[in-house]
Amino acid sequence: MRPTISEKSGKKNQKSSKKNGSTSRPSSPPETSPTHSSALSEKEVSSSKPQTVPSAGPDASSNNTFQFKLAQYLIVIVSFLTRFWKLHVPNEVVFDEVHFGKFASYYIQGKYFFDLHPPFAKLLLAFVAWLAGYDGHYLFDNIGDNYKDYGVPYVAIRAWPALLSSLVPPLVFLTMKESGYELWACLVSACLVLFDNAHVAEGRLILLDATLVFSMVAAVYCYVRFFKLRHSPFSRGWWSWLFLTGVCLSCTISTKYVGLFTFCSIGLSVCLELWYLWDIKTGLPIQRFASHFLARFFCLIVFPFALYLFWFFLHFRLLTTSGPGDSFMSLQFQETLDENPISANATGVNYYDVVTIKHMGTNAFLHSHLDKYPIPYDDGRISSGGQQVTGYPFEDDNNYWMILPHDHYDDPKYKPNMPVKNTDYIKLHHVGTNTDLITHDVASPYNPTNEEFTTVSVDESAAEKHELTLFQLVISDEDSHDRQVFTKAMSFKLIHKLTNVAMWSDPKPLPDWGFNQQEINGAKNILSGPIFWMFDDILGLPEERVNKEVRVPKKLSFFKKYIELQLVMFRQNNLLTESHPYSSTPSDWFTLHHGIAFWAKNEENKQIYLLGNPIGWWLIGGIVITTTVVASVEMLLHQRGIVTLLPSVRNHFYRSIMFFYATYMFHYIPFYLMGRQLFLHHYLPAQVAGAMLCGAFIQLACIKSFKLPVSPGVKQPTDVDSNGYAKSIRRKGYICHALLSLALTAVLGYCFVFFAPMTYGDVSLSVPEWLRRKWLESWVFQYQK
Known part of the structure; x- marks a missing residue:
């Protein structure tokens, strides 16, 4: 068990190391500290001297920087290619574009509408449409309507979610890198999202999920960067990453209310971190702890909530004219809108x-x-x-x-x-x-x-x-x-x-x-x-009593409007209990049992069918189950004093891997408690967390368990490196990890290309070719027989 180090001693050691021309950081808190995805020292601390963060690779050197940068650039290029490929296809309204494209038109027209989701992502779509010169004249009435017939700059509007979706795989790669993982673990996690057909199909259309997933991953990345600076509290970088974490969290919940799950994921880690800081062994004064608490409270709760309210304020300021959403609101609310027929005809x-x-x-x-x-x-x-x-x-x-x-x-x-x-x-x-x-x-x-x-x-x-x-x-x-x-x-x-x-x-x-x-x-x-x-x-009614005066819209405070809208949103959300031909349950997502028919051109045998990469989704499902079993068995055995994992491996497992596991569970399990309609795209945030868990767990299985036990008084063999790993065995584990990662990446890429015709809707396939892709009978493809 490593000794705890006070904040003051940590600073002192940092100053000392600066004088010696090197940088070091205090040892990480004990195993009861928050589960997180930061890069932590896995070396047992035998003194109060700060420990540098060891590389997870066998022979860490600065040469790894070039490899990481090269891989990152390749991921960025491929990510943009997959998301922007033939973005103009199809040139027709696809699935829920009928809703979110319509909402963008209403924003531009200023007509009040009602939707179940907060306004942030919809405001962004409307802003992009406005920048593209769109005047909101078309209301996206029907799936299959041709955009060109109505003069809609749909490619420019689609480019915004495609841009955000393109940034998700590189962010996943950087999150893993900042968490201290090897290149191959970073590559596996990024490719599970990069070559996922559901992320590509959902991320290149006029929908909200690209904004949601990007904001969620950005929040996790910013929190990892913040936590890595935990031994430099209240520094400029510490404040910057903490503040950016709050911004990203606010954007997540301001897109969809399921963003609350991201708050819970990061919030759990923050609470556990504060619990560790509260420990008297840290030597942290009450006043200093209060500063830590207030900084997190303001940056992760107060400011995000204020930013979240700002989008509703903007929502009400833009939608000032009577529209299709009037009937959902109270009469007092409707009286605040221009051209409201109820107010005009009131007698x-x-x-x-x-x-x-x-x-x-x-x-x-x-x-x-x-x-x-x-x-x-x-x-x-x-x-x-x-x-x-x-x-x-x-x-x-x-x-x-x-x-x-x-x-x-x-x-x-x-x-x-x-x-x-x-x-x-x-x-x-x-x-x-x-x-x-x-x-x-x-x-x-x-x-x-x-x-x-x-x-x-x-x-x-x-x-x-x-x-x-x-x-x-x-x-x-x-x-x-x-x-x-x-x-x-x-x-x-x-x-x-x-x-x-x-x-x-x-x-x-x-x-x-x-x-x-x-x-x-x-x-x-x-x-x-x-x-x-x-x-x-x-x-x-006599003619003389017919109201002919022009009514001035009444005023209603922002908070009254906001509270009323929230109540209506939650009430309408709870009413979405009817069955839908493409709805699914959380257990269906885990096995990829159902997809969603987005669009079809039957006479050409073209279609867009929302379906994840089966190899990736089934792999993530298996890793989630395996992690659950491993963690449960390890905790039971540990309580009986049976050592199954070396202290450094166990520390890494519960600090980093279990953070990704908790993030996955927070974005998945709550859907079992919901009674409303659910669809496959609700699983995408959990799938991203599962991708990071997958990369982390595979690295643990291939490399982390190859550390040799050290017996007291026994001379170390020359084949052991400074971290206690046998170089030959460590090298074998690294080679195994690299080969497994390359093979997995190749399989994911092949599977993505195989299902690409139903992701892009750009290729006509024969009936036998469609049947080859029907791996499960529950996948309901639409093709002309």
């Missing part, structure tokens, strides 16, 4: 107006008809047997209600054209059946804890049941006290005066006796839920 509501009342959640009209509630219900409960009040989604004569003042049957002081105001008590008279709306202490059909809504005759309403007919109208706008109620532009709650329940609608259809219409009842929760309604229209 003040007066007493004795005949109106239709629409539920905000389901768009069903408040409805009643002569049919009665059954006595009893199927479960044996008893109803009042009164007239049914339901929610009906279509226009009908039984949707008309007259708004009456609460003292209509006494000595009314209300006159025609008297406005209905917020917090007024009103009565609702059903015109079609000449009855008044009530609720009372009788259980509703589906909800025994909620009250039944029904109607009573005018005579009963004027006498003993008058109090049951009174409802308070409460506008949802907080600043609307004593304000007149308008149609369309205001939502309200209808709260019963006597029992204090709110009129509520359940989208679950009633049985045949209720004509499969929605249940209306009284809910005890009067603060939230599906209890909001609006006056939709006024029947027979």
